[in-house]
Amino acid sequence: MNKFALTFGILTVVLINACKKKEDSTEITAVQRTFSGRIDLDRLHSYAGQSRPAYITLDNSGANPISDKGATLGRVLFYDKQLSVNNNISCASCHLQQYAFSDTSVVSKGVNGTTGRHSMRLVNNRFSQEMKYFWNERANSLEEQTTMPIQDHNEMGYSGENGDPDINDLIAKLSQIDYYKELFKFVYGSEEITEVKMQNALSHFVRSIQSFDSKYDLGRSSVGADGPPFPNFTQQENMGKNLFLAAPVFDNQGKRTGGGLGCQGCHRAPEFGIDPNTKNNGIINSLAGGFDLFNTKSPGLRDLVGKDGNPNGPMMHTGQFKDLKTLIGHYGNIVVGPNNNNLDPRLTPNGFGQQLQLNQTEVDAVIAFLKTLTGTNVYIDEKWSNPF
């Protein structure tokens, strides 16, 4: 009798618990409802634990190292059009995954007009000695950069100027959105949204975007240095690599008489980020008219071209070069503009604009080399894709 009562009792408890469990799992959260499986808080994508080649030693994460939770929130913010005043523009409107997070248009469309410069690729930002952001380095850190487009009148519109709402209005708006209540609680332990939390999460996401599965990486890891020929490269690619890496030899009129093209002096392998101390490279026009002498940063040269071998977008802050041949031609013949008092001295040997005296074989070779810097995963990996 006792035994029977006990068994019955246990069965009842088991049954009640089973029902409870069922109830719990049918209670759909806002995150589940909004992202239908594309974001699963129990199974986050790996952002923090990604491997990178041993020869990649730079890391500018500083006091804000990537976490899977933060990058997941960052991904939602990056793709959310509600971050703009008219709910039409997200970061991803101008930074498209299929173009290495840049844009194919010369300027990109924001809520109140177009951008003043070409959009920048966002690949391997973490692995760069340059810590400043934008073509003209006006943001002192990635964290600072991430909420600047939101507060730009043209781009996302929360500027607080000329009748625009400001960032606090945006925070009030986002605080009403149920999936943000869950996500901020999940990441920071509290639903409260602040600009700093948004900056940290967006930076986790942007820094997580990495590309190390290129032909270059395969060669670099098999040889252990940049200099020796890579066994997986064609002769032309190896020649292009030498030209990219080696400094030119000039005569006293700035004409190249030997050596390479000196690209490595500013765009440094193996990360291909830019030397933090460059001045401008002779591209000094402003798209708004007049001169713009302080564009001294370039996006990293990885994934400059897409898998089809065409540039992922027009190049330079002006977007004035649509193909690599014209771009190399610019460096072949540096014109010292009378207004340009900020031209990098590496491009003016003995005070003359450099004349690289390029021949077709050299141009083709350096182009072939630049194409080896393109990976595949960054264009398709779900963890960087639109979760909406």
Ligand code: HEC
């Ligand atoms: C309307 C288009 C547009 C939107 C929206 C936009 N960007 Fe950009 N982004 C650009 C342009 C254009 C530049 C270069 C601007 C400049 O240097 O003046 C840029 C530059 C950047 C850079 C600097 C990269 C570097 O190497 O220095 C980062 C990082 C970035 N954007 C991230 C974001 C994030 C995060 C968001 C969303 C919060 C965002 N962008 C929204 C167009 C846009």
Ligand code: HEC
């Ligand atoms: C003195 C430093 C310096 C040297 C040397 C140099 N560059 Fe640049 N490069 C820059 C700067 C600065 C920019 C950004 C210019 C701008 O848009 O205003 C840039 C931009 C670029 C871009 C455009 C990137 C993009 O996303 O639009 C490419 C490609 C490039 N350089 C390739 C090369 C190659 C190839 C060489 C060698 C032939 C070279 N660079 C030599 C400083 C340099």
